[in-house]
Amino acid sequence: MSQNFIYFLWDCLQYFINGIAQGSLYAMVALGYTMVYGIIRLVNFAHGEFLMIGAMCGFYALRAHLPMPAAILVAMLSSGIIAIAVERLVYRPIRKSGRIPALITAIGTSLFFQYFGQLVFGADPKTIPPFIDEKIYNLGEINVSNVQIAIFCITLFVLLFLFWLTHYTKVGKAMRAVSFNLPAAELMGINTNKIISFTFFLGAALAGLGGMLMGYTMSVEPMMGMNLGTKAFVAAVVGGIGIIPGAALGGFIIGIAENLVAGLYKSSFRDAVSFFILILILLVKPSGILGKNMKEKV
Amino acid sequence: MTTILEIKNVDVHYGAIHAVKKINLQLNKGEIVTLLGSNGAGKTTTLHTISGLLTPSGGEILFNGAPIHKMPAHKITSLGLAQSPEGRQVFANLTIRENLEMGAYLRNDKKEIEADLQYVYRLFPKLKERESQLAQTLSGGEQQMLAIARAYMSKPTLLLLDEPSLGIAPILVASIFKAIKEINEQKGMTILLVEQNAYLALSVSNRAYVLTNGEISLQGSAKELLANEEIKKAYLGH
Ligand SMILES: Nc1ncnc2c1ncn2[C@@H]1O[C@H](COP(=O)(O)OP(=O)(O)OP(=O)(O)O)[C@@H](O)[C@H]1O
Numbered sequence: 357m358s359q360n361f362i363y364f365l366w367d368c369l370q371y372f373i374n375g376i377a378q379g380s381l382y383a384m385v386a387l388g389y390t391m392v393y394g395i396i397r398l399v400n401f402a403h404g405e406f407l408m409i410g411a412m413c414g415f416y417a418l419r420a421h422l423p424m425p426a427a428i429l430v431a432m433l434s435s436g437i438i439a440i441a442v443e444r445l446v447y448r449p450i451r452k453s454g455r456i457p458a459l460i461t462a463i464g465t466s467l468f469f470q471y472f473g474q475l476v477f478g479a480d481p482k483t484i485p486p487f488i489d490e491k492i493y494n495l496g497e498i499n500v501s502n503v504q505i506a507i508f509c510i511t512l513f514v515l516l517f518l519f520w521l522t523h524y525t526k527v528g529k530a531m532r533a534v535s536f537n538l539p540a541a542e543l544m545g546i547n548t549n550k551i552i553s554f555t556f557f558l559g560a561a562l563a564g565l566g567g568m569l570m571g572y573t574m575s576v577e578p579m580m581g582m583n584l585g586t587k588a589f590v591a592a593v594v595g596g597i598g599i600i601p602g603a604a605l606g607g608f609i610i611g612i613a614e615n616l617v618a619g620l621y622k623s624s625f626r627d628a629v630s631f632f633i634l635i636l637i638l639l640v641k642p643s644g645i646l647g648k649n650m651k652e653k654v
Numbered sequence: 655m656t657t658i659l660e661i662k663n664v665d666v667h668y669g670a671i672h673a674v675k676k677i678n679l680q681l682n683k684g685e686i687v688t689l690l691g692s693n694g695a696g697k698t699t700t701l702h703t704i705s706g707l708l709t710p711s712g713g714e715i716l717f718n719g720a721p722i723h724k725m726p727a728h729k730i731t732s733l734g735l736a737q738s739p740e741g742r743q744v745f746a747n748l749t750i751r752e753n754l755e756m757g758a759y760l761r762n763d764k765k766e767i768e769a770d771l772q773y774v775y776r777l778f779p780k781l782k783e784r785e786s787q788l789a790q791t792l793s794g795g796e797q798q799m800l801a802i803a804r805a806y807m808s809k810p811t812l813l814l815l816d817e818p819s820l821g822i823a824p825i826l827v828a829s830i831f832k833a834i835k836e837i838n839e840q841k842g843m844t845i846l847l848v849e850q851n852a853y854l855a856l857s858v859s860n861r862a863y864v865l866t867n868g869e870i871s872l873q874g875s876a877k878e879l880l881a882n883e884e885i886k887k888a889y890l891g892h
Pocket residue numbers: 668671673691692693694695696697698699700740850
């Protein structure tokens with residue numbers, strides 16, 4: 357029994373580590389979700405499709421023999437530029453029409469890109485190799501790969517970068533000001549449309565980055581944004597939507613929970629876990645783990 | 655006397671609601687002018703229209719002789735026209751210092767910004783003490799000081815103040831009005847003051863307009879209006 361129990365603990369640790377790596381990717385995608393929500397209170401259901409487009413462009417960049425770092429840059433820029441265009445052409449004209457029209461528009465945009473993706477890129481899944489040569493280290497009974505470690509470090513770096521941006525740069529402070537009170541920010545001379553564009557760009561570029569880093573676990577296909585986008589949305593809500601560290605926390609929680617459940621119980625339950633956590637959070641603390649009680653304009 | 659702001663036959667609608675009706679208003683450089691009016695008269699609507707948060711449905715607004723009524727608000731601010739809005743609207747999630755930095759968003763003259771920061775801190779010492787705290791921790795009166803200081807930080811030539819005495823303890827109101835007077839006299843900023851506290855507002859102003867149901871019903875020098883029977887009845891509580 358004790359021997360079995362020790363194996364069980366090793367297993368748990370292994371799933372936990374896999375969960376952290378996976379959660380890092382969810383976190384990266386959730387960040388964009390939460391930033392866009394924070395700035396204009398829009399649940400951008402097309403965020404997963406921004407990721408898909410970035411990953412597709414990155415894939416073609418690799419096929420054109422661009423080195424991995426350049427392909428990642430291509431992915432980030434394509435996601436970002438698509439996001440700017442969608443904000444400008446689709447979301448901005450309906451920004452003052454209320455939340456429900458915005459929500460429906462976002463769902464429509466998401467569907468549009470899923471089918472647009474099939475038309476342009478084809479429905480067949482494409483594989484992106486890991487962004488560095490994979491090496492696996494054995495530590496006792498568990499395996500950790502350098503890809504997992506790198507993904508975790510990149511996510512931490514992104515979080516630090518966002519903290520620096522929002523607290524130590526003019527544009528970042530303006531993002532916080534716009535998110536709190538857009539008309540007042542406009543009165544300060546802040547071009548709020550530019551700040552909103554920038555936020556869309558940044559959030560989508562991170563999704564593009566996440567899309568490229570995901571190469572080691574999944575393939576790229578036009579519908580990939582649906583599943584990933586949903587997970588990221590759940591992560592953002594669980595952590596407290598609109599709150600940057602919350603999105604990261606939510607991402608890690610979902611990633612770890614999924615891997616524990618899939619590993620210890622049934623892998624078919626993987627996708628159900630995030631929704632179970634979502635329901636739990638909405639029952640216990642609807643504003644999310646790091647969320648303040650709903651007082652801000654929602 | 656040079657005209658700094660001229661509002662000509664301006665109409666403002668909210669959908670079908672005609673909130674401001676063909677008003678004319680003119681400000682000279684260096685003046686403090688009060689816009690009086692009871693609740694719902696259209697004062698805030700007028701200020702928002704000047705600042706560009708609302709677009710007039712008719713008429714024109716000239717700032718230093720140039721039309722601004724079709725510009726977005728941030729452009730108008732860049733021309734040197736700032737507003738401290740009704741209800742303060744400070745960025746509660748930013749520190750006091752960051753709020754002031756946002757006021758100076760369009761400026762790049764680091765040294766001058768620092769000097770202006772010291773100036774508003776001298777004007778409102780409370781703000782300096784709490785510099786690195788979030789604005790949401792300030793009392794209503796302190797937030798009002800922050801809102802005025804923040805608008806000042808863009809170094810405008812015309813400053814619009816929407817009800818700076820609203821819901822604030824009398825002792826703070828006195829110091830806020832002292833600061834308004836000082837900004838006007840020492841820095842030469844022209845001020846358009848919206849107030850319901852007519853006595854206090856008129857006592858620091860050169861001239862005033864009275865807005866009734868979206869129309870200018872009365873105008874004149876502050877002295878005249880202080881002596882006016884209608885004003886006394888409506889706003890001064892006699
Ligand atoms: N967003 C809006 N939509 C529709 N009507 C509005 C809106 N804002 C103001 N109004 C209406 O326009 C008129 C003028 O309002 P405004 O806020 O300019 O008055 P005010 O003089 O500033 O009043 P107060 O002293 O209460 O601040 C009022 O009848 C008001 O109900």
